[in-house]
Amino acid sequence: MTDVEHLIARLTLEEKVSLLAGQDFWSLPAIERIGLRSLVMSDGPIGVRGVGWAPDDPSIALPSPTALAAAWDVELAERAGQLLGQESRRKGVHLLLGPTVNLQRTPLGGRHFECYSEDPLLSGEIAVGFVRGVQRHGVGTTVKHLVGNDFETDRMEVDVRIGERALREIYLAPFERVVESGGWGVMSAYNGVNGHSMAQNGRIQDEILKREWGFDGVVVSDWRAARSTTGAALGGLDIAMPALESPWGEKLVSAVRAGEVPEESIDDKVRRVLRLAQRVGVLDGGPAVTPPAELDGDAIAREVAARSFVLVRNENYTLPLEPAALTKVAVIGALATDARVLGGGSAQVSPPHVISPLTGLELALSGVDVEYAVGADPRPFLPAAHGPGWAPTTATVGSHTLELETTALRWIGSLPGGLDPADVEEIRLETTFTPLEGGEHTFAVSGFGTFELLVNGTSLYEGTLHPPGATRADLLLSPREQRVTATLEAGVAVPVVLRQTIARGLAHTVSSTLGHRPPGPDADGLIAEAVELAAGADVAVIVVGTTEQVESEGFDRTSLALPGRQDELVSRVAAANPRTVVVVNAGSPVLMPWSDEVAATLLTWFPGQEAGAALADVLLGTTEPGGRLPTTWPRREEDCPVLAIEPRDGVVTYEEGVFVGYRGWLRSGVAPLYAFGHGHGYTTWQYDEMTVTETEAVITLTNTGARSGREVVQLYVGPSPVDPSRPERWLAGFENVEALPSETVTVRIPLPPRTFEIWENDSWARRPGDYRVIAAHALDDPRLTAKLTV
Template identity: 80%
Template sequence: MIEIEDVIKRLDLEEKVSLLAGQDFWSLPAIERIGLRSLVMSDGPIGVRGTGWAPDDPSIALPSPTALAAAWDPELAETAGRLLGQEARRKGVHVLLGPTVNLQRTPLGGRHFECYSEDPLLSGEVAVGFVRGVQAYGVGTTVKHLVGNDFETDRMEVEVRIDERTLREIYLAPFERVVEAGGWGLMSAYNGVNGSPMASNGRLQDEILKGEWGFDGVVVSDWRAARSTVGAALGGLDIAMPKLENPWGAALVSAVRSGEVPEDVIDDKVRRVLRLAVRVGAFDDLPEISETLDGDRIAHEVATRSFVLARNENFTLPLEATGLTRVAVIGALAMDARVLGGGSAQVSPPHTVSPLEGLVRALPGVDVEYAVGADPRPFLPALHSPTRVLVGGHSFGVDPAAVRWIGSLPGGLDPAQVDGLRLETTYVPDRSGVHTFAVSGFGTFKLSINGESRYEGSLHPADAGRAELLLLPREQRVSVELTAGVPVPVVLEQTIARGTAHTVATTLGHRPPSPDEDGLIEEAVRLAAGSDVAVVVVGTTEQVESEGFDRTSLALPGRQDELVSRVAAANPRTVVVVNAGSPVLMPWTDEVAAVLLTWFPGQEGGAALADVLLGVAEPGGRLPTTWPRAEADCPVLAIEPRDGVVAYDEGVFVGYRGWLRSGKDPLYAFGHGLGYTTWRYDEIAVNASEAVVTLTNAGARSGREVVQVYVAPAVPDETRPLRWLAGFENVDAHPGETVTVRIPLPPRTFQVWDDGWRTVPGGYTVTAAHAVDDPRVSAELTVS
């Protein structure tokens, strides 16, 4: 048993300080003489990347956090967390950098797919389930980003101003819930809050988090967010990451010796790091866990449970497989599915199942035909051809032809010894004509096709920074005439400056001969007109939804809206599948038979989609965020800082709270989602501590319902929302079965922040609802 206080006494100041800063991009140093191994961190939250991004060590890719939240099920979130705990231990990772509980304040937030919801209660409960699952495997979590990192614009420098009540009731609430449930870590945001950068924000990190809430874990900076030696040390930060541009080390040692930073402050940080080390087995190995979780099965379950059936006219879904002879599958994203969002949430999955592949597998004997229709991607997709990658004497295979990593190199190679890589494939075209190849990445390239040099050069200027290279990629295209069935050797050589190979993002893109944009749409319309049903997959691209920038519009990119309308006019049985991590505009909604929202569905997305479309599984999701009919209707939309500041002037009226105050109707409200059966809400009984709801499956199929309980003041109060989510629970029932569910109403339900939590006495209406705009049964309650 490790005695932490004894260990602290054995460490000198330099050793103590060494434990508080990254020794490289992902880890803290070991101290062998006290038996402490290096603590390793990894990006998440939909998979465990490990210390690199190498495709020779793939990672299970679960659906995006918005998808997990759409299931409204903390137990499912816990299962997902357990799977990632298993993955982390397999990869030698001690701490997973997630989950993200920043709120979806405006739908333009570019990273919203990585956040759970616009509601703090739903966000907090899903996060608690996830954290419990990961930590059950002895793997730490760092819930992020504390606090106000609800957008990407100028996130490194911007200051967010939030009044104390709004902070407590809305933005801090999910963090507080995770701390209450025993989370082991939090990550400090880049931005400032109310006058202080978060990495140095003693008010939030020391006084509230560690003092008031009693948090005993570690506060880790976002990467390069700590910029002050003394300010961060006195502001509650415990670990500054990574090694690059780190303000601690020798500078912090000097600050302690000069008296600027008391050594007992350092001791508290070290105590927290050592406590984490004990929890994650960095001193003594953790016991083995006997269960082995099936990643494919869990990824599939989370996907089906997350899909939101937003519209289903005339019971179009589920489709009867026996009645189908010809199915049209349309859309670039139907073949090249976007299964995860851009930025730190990305991993390299072992495989992905596209919507097209899923439907082809699920419908043997049915003529499943494909048309691109409209392609919103500004870059060409990676070439689908088995490709050999050679780097520093190490080789591995990929398909498609894309290579990406951050941190450790494949095969444990030393970046100082690597000056490039090489991709080799033999491509066999399936059609004759002009094929377009593309190079994307950074460094200097040479592309050879069929032994002939087609491109040599660099895509970025020599002084381009890391952020520009990763978040603002460039592409070079070349066109080559090829003959169907004739193999063609393709070689892409990349030269990289020695010492910089720890970051690589290289793609060999390809597009076969195809009609122009008008011709692609006409081709899709002809296919749809001659099919029993048309499944159109539309969505966003990595240039629309990603870490590093916010969205400029909620409209689908490219000509996808036109495609949907044209296909719907040709075939009344048009089902639209929306492959996006957060809200998009859908001006064609009333024209189509069904709309299914599938988020970024993870590696099993296409298989899960086929099951839901064909009724093998019910779409179990409910919206965790409001989907607008028009951008102008959104109660909060603009993000642009003014003089370096974003003021949250709307206060507590965020998400559906703001929609209710505005009186405008969204396209689809918070909590909305249809299933394949119908539910009758029979009665509700309430007291000051719980709501008891009885409901019956009144349909012909077994199904699942998310019972949502909302609370509203009996007398409207303009300082409070018209109603707010107080609790929720999942129920399952067979046809005709009646079930009863008990949903707690904790004291916080009836409280506001007023220099402390204060219960607001008086009458309340407690409603069990199918969605925030679909109340079913209500009861009155008096709170004293």
Template identity: 75%
Template sequence: MTDELVKQLTLEEKVSLLAGQDFWSLPAIPRIGLRSLVMSDGPIGVRGTGWAPDDPSIALPSPTALAATWDPAMARTAGRLLGQESRRKGVHVLLGPTVNLQRTPLGGRHFECYSEDPLLSGEIAVGFVLGVQDHGVGTTVKHLVGNDFETERMTVDVRIGARALREVYLAPFERVVQAGGWGVMSAYNGVNGLSMASNGPLQSDVLKDEWGFDGVVVSDWRAARDTVGAALGGLDIAMPALENPWGDKLVAAVRSGEVAEELIDDKVRRVLRLAARVGALGAATEPYVEQLDGDSVAHDLAARSFVLARNEHYALPLEAAALTKIAVIGALATDARVLGGGSAQVTPPHVISPFEGLSRALPGVDVVHAVGADPRPFLPALPQPTEVTLLGAGHRFEVPAAAVRWIGDLPGAIAPAEVTGLELRTMFTPSESGEHTFAVSGFGSFELVVDGHNLYVGTLHPPGTGRADLLLSPREHRAIVELASGVPVEVVLRQIIQPGLAHTVSATLGHQGPGVSADGMIDEAVALARESDVAIVVVGTTEQVESEGFDRTSLALPGRQDELVVRVAAANPRTIVVVNAGSPVLLPWANDVAAIVLTWFPGQEAGAALADVLLGVQEPGGRLPTTWPRREQDCPIFAVQPRDGVVSYDEGVMIGYRAWDLTGVPPLYAFGHGLGYTTWTYETLAVTATEAVVTLTNTGARTGREIVQVYAGPSGEAPSGVGPRGVLPGRPQRWLAGFVPVTAHPGETVTVRIPLPERTWQVWDEGWHTVPGAYAITAAHALDDPRLTATLSL
């Protein structure tokens, strides 16, 4: 069918289908039955083409949390929910998931990637992609390839050897293609001297020709910069319309003979094939898929992802009947960070904080909050209903807190050209007399007026700052004003927007009331902890620490949170620390607290899921998808420092736990680590070249969930002659070969079969080659907790 449709199109029409007509969509051609294809950011929610305060988006836990479930079936459920959300919002293609590997814990989008292991990343991605596609919604697995850090990401050239590319970095992409994924997104960076948007050896030769990928390759936004290079290099869709290199330029390149029209036809066929798959070509269709309850999925996924890293003397679960007073401490206990910064952000319908979740779950218990230490460098948005006016257009709407942010379509479907500015207006009644701090953050020119007094007029960023830096690196200005308790004042924040640029907006009116000093806040928290049965301290990162657009500079918790934990633990031996971070942070006090629960960025149901886990209603089901270090200097791969625009992956295949094994330095928490509320005995292990069969028993008193992890590695001396070049560079000591989640009742014995793919035994050396010899196969609770080992000879 697509061949006949392509023949009906003019060259100009064909080329129009290969580039964005705006920020998020491709154009329609009604005479061939083609409707506009609409894309939207993911991967934890579906934002849609713009920001609509009356149409929020379900916010699931972060990708690191999804990988921490080690459950492809759960990933498919998450995908189905977002496919359902995509359909509801009129979205045909969800931009995700991200399968770049967690090469260094400093990676700014570490939270948006699944794992440091290619097998785990690939299997979770397959579950997610198939779930989204169950609804007839496409995905674009991203970012092909080597976008494992943010520093100089637009221009950096990543040098990766052929073996590491095949065995590690390309492996999750290949797995998704094998499973039938419909889309791939190419990265900003270059690989081995070629920009990825123009990288024919990888996008055409490997992805399309060798792997047989029949879907579309879409650029990351503004990653395509070379008209002919991108056309010849395997790219199919260049996004968005802004600064797009195709259009008339590509038409001219075809007419001049620089680009063959047959190549354009192939790209158009791929776009039409995608349109047919998502119901945007011909008669509109939508497959029937059972509808899911978003709150329920978000809650269950969060609980299953939480990793119980430490649980001394069975501090958890808590016994509700024995509690009279609980101290819930930390700024993030009431202002939960439920998602990471950058393109992964959505506006959820609600957020349940840890304090709110525990208060709801313990109606007869005195649940008291103290800030203790506040790591947030920016003041939080004034938490009260605020009227927003789009100046020039006159459109008004209300938001629950004084903050607005969007990329793409404007609220009310207002044209960007109509908008000259933005106004946030609210009446604020102080509950305390004294010095109140108001803050402006975002980008553009601002005017802040409180009670008729101008507190700020100016621009936060220097002239010439790029739009991406404006969006991903907001700045803040604070002003102090004396206010009286109970006396209402009008607060107005106006933002001037340059003509035609209202498609990208960020403005926040922050506020902080009179309060005690930083020392006083910690003293207050310590006093509360001392008089409580249990102290629950919530610590974590901020959007200025973990976000798209920049890499982290340190793994330390920001602010004085470490000091807070140490002092609270000294005051109350029953101190439970909840770590609200999307990626590894240092926990120097880990051995001094009763329990540690890692919650990642847990989505909109954060506090409800946390309460269930702490009280034993649900078991913390997560296992670490990445290694957590004891010290920064222990990390085998750490800093990201391009030299002359180049980052060389000299470690080859030795990343993640494979690299840790070489150093011999034990991390704080190993890959696969995670405790539960029951115990397991591994009874037997039998292995063939295609599967491992494990029998295990739940020997505890509670129904529980275990992740059976199977690792493989050379047993004794490995052969040296493999492949046409007769070389076998160092193989890892062990690598993840398979895994499966298991649930069993107390005393129940179960047997599971874990497939071992052919790649378990292969290396890349100008082709895939099986390495003969003896292998040690281990069934483990975690990488550092082996239970049974068998030997297999190939």
């Protein structure tokens, strides 16, 4: 093992400081004379983007973190992490920027698809499994965003006021659990907490994280979150990213020489960076990493998706469908062909392929008539052109060309073909379109930059979509679109060219999409077509959901309602066909006013690249829907105990204290549409008996159905009698069990000491007394109860 202290002694102050900030957007510099190579970071909650985002280097796309949490399976989370550790090594990445364990405090949070749950224990345990899997490959993780980044509104400046008890029991708890389990990195949030910006919040980052918890890893800023030199240096931050607008470098060197920052503080940061470099294998003399056996990425993505799907309603055993009994299936919804498989913002990657719900069902039901109708289209932008009539697209980027499946091109960071951004001033997307039907076709240009669209040699649009002075965040998170029309003849091929002009040196961030919509009915006509199709089918499968303009990093939601006319579509189709199955393609809760009108409802989150294959597996019973809700789903917005996100004078106060999520619902006494932990499988379970001690609960249960199945045994604990200063009950542990029909199994669920403690008087205090210990199928479905005195 290399002697890190000896290496620190060999470094100049300038060299030490150079290791504490990005040399570019994604990496730290190398210092060859001490055997240190460059350490590379990458976004990656659901895939590993690498240092670029180009389509010629695709990334496996797993389901969203809410989906992973919905499986309630730590071992599955570890396999998902192991896959991304494998992907990181393939892409030359040493530090993965994830997982996200911020809490789903209000369902309006725009980035909640990237967070696990509204419960700190579930979030922490799933994160521990994920981190363990990634780090088995010698790849670091950065659990994020420490702390209070539970919403997006004014996230760069807002100060979140959190009481000390809620901070410890709720918001810091999942971070503490990951640190306790050996996580190598933490990412500091943009926002402030209790009066101090997190990038320079010494009380949390230094006193609590490093000293109290004994964290020996690195604290990395969120990108451009570090905005002060001495404040961040003295506030526990170790690495300020990226190079752009960094407050460190020469400024930090000067602060040390002026005596404003002790060099011992710099040495501690360098020590942590070199320790991480040893762990990930970029420092000579570090331990060798023996990677585990290679995993099949497509198979893992499909398994995680199917295991995460939550069957919240299944009247008269509508699901699973029996293929032999089907002659005609209606598949309806714009998202049935253009599945939303991942959330917007830094969680995005370019997958090698995407299996849509329609394609998945067509492949699985080869002998059945599967017909499709749009029904209602919630997408505010036209989708990238692809499919029948469209030839493959050739993209020309400087001197490099590549083939695309769709007319969309996007990257951040490294350019395709290793090009220098200074050498790219124009991008051309070229394809040929042969219309299946004649009439007025609508084309759309979206992205950022200056564009020219030519169809059949005629320039239909030429202009700049964003105004001068638009920031990088505006470009990435607030795309714009320009639509034009052209009258085309059926069967006559026409060339289509989209030219994008880029200012010299700015090609490191590119987005351009050519959208298309063929002639067709208006909105009323689309719904009427879907209703007619559903009326003549054995079963109607409707895919509804949100869009990138609803759920994304960078902004919060303004409503929980499904966008567009999707609610109307569901109600009208359900009235036409009593066997209507609704598939909800959303990363976090939406309102379902039609919930009692349909035969079955399946929540699929953002299901990743294998979306349609996993959906077919579950609908046809090849795989049981294994998910349980990691968050409460309301019947009405006004029922939510916490809803509004309204900074006042730059402050958001968490007035509810520890009563977050289902804890708040229990206190309010209002029943949600679907409670925390809810979800059906394809078999039934009888909970036979339970014994409890202060350290564990032992539960015996029997599969009483006709199919093999999986059950998530949930253990809740609460004071008896109810103490109004504490939640009525809280999740204390959980475990997955599998059993054959009529098989009886036993599960042991640990009860750690923290179960019976609260934070008071600046320390954890055990609360003696009587407690109810509840083994449950869901929060609102208790099966066995025992009394425990501690």
